[in-house]
Amino acid sequence: xxxxxxxxxxxxxxxxxxxxxxxxxxxxxxxxxxxxxxxxxxxxxxxxxxxxxxxxxxxxxxxxxxxxxxxxxxxxxxxxxxxxxxxxxxxxxxxxxxxxxxxxxxxxxxxxxxxxxxxxxxxxxxxxxxx
Numbered sequence: 273x274x275x276x277x278x279x280x281x282x283x284x285x286x287x288x289x290x291x292x293x294x295x296x297x298x299x300x301x302x303x304x305x306x307x308x309x310x311x312x313x314x315x316x317x318x319x320x321x322x323x324x325x326x327x328x329x330x331x332x333x334x335x336x337x338x339x340x341x342x343x344x345x346x347x348x349x350x351x352x353x354x355x356x357x358x359x360x361x362x363x364x365x366x367x368x369x370x371x372x373x374x375x376x377x378x379x380x381x382x383x384x385x386x387x388x389x390x391x392x393x394x395x396x397x398x399x400x401x402x403x
Contacts, residue, residue, distance in 0.1 A: 320400035330368040330397070331360055335381055337374050354388045361394070372399040 333353075334342040341348050348356045361367055369389060373382050382398070389396035 320403065329364070330370050331357070332370045332372060332399075333357070333385060334372040335374070335377065335385065337377065339381065341385075350384065353385070354392070357388060357394075358392065366395075368395045368397050370397050370399050 332342075332344050334345075336342070339350075341350055341353050343353070343356055343360055346356075357369070361369075371382070371385055373385070386396055388394070
């Protein structure tokens with residue numbers, strides 16, 4: 273007499289560790305998203321062989337291709353740029369000012385912004401991308 277087994281082997285997927293993996297992925301992406309700098313306007317920067325990162329607190333001045341000026345994502349006219357920059361810096365004159373200008377812009381636009389720093393003895397840095 274042949275005895276049949278009622279229980280057959282069924283393949284199972286262990287899902288208990290998947291929740292742990294999803295939790296770690298969620299934490300990873302949350303941490304990485306906070307490291308991105310939200311105060312910048314996306315543009316193609318000039319390329320340089322040596323890049324250094326500023327470790328001090330800084331203010332960002334962005335100049336777009338259509339000659340619009342921004343201080344930390346706040347649009348400012350060129351005539352008001354100096355006053356707004358000094359108001360933004362307040363008493364913290366040791367802060368660096370990062371100038372972000374497109375790679376194909378004219379030199380005069382950069383010089384106009386840098387003259388503000390020379391006039392007020394501010395530390396200006398030009399933002400670049402790695403070659």
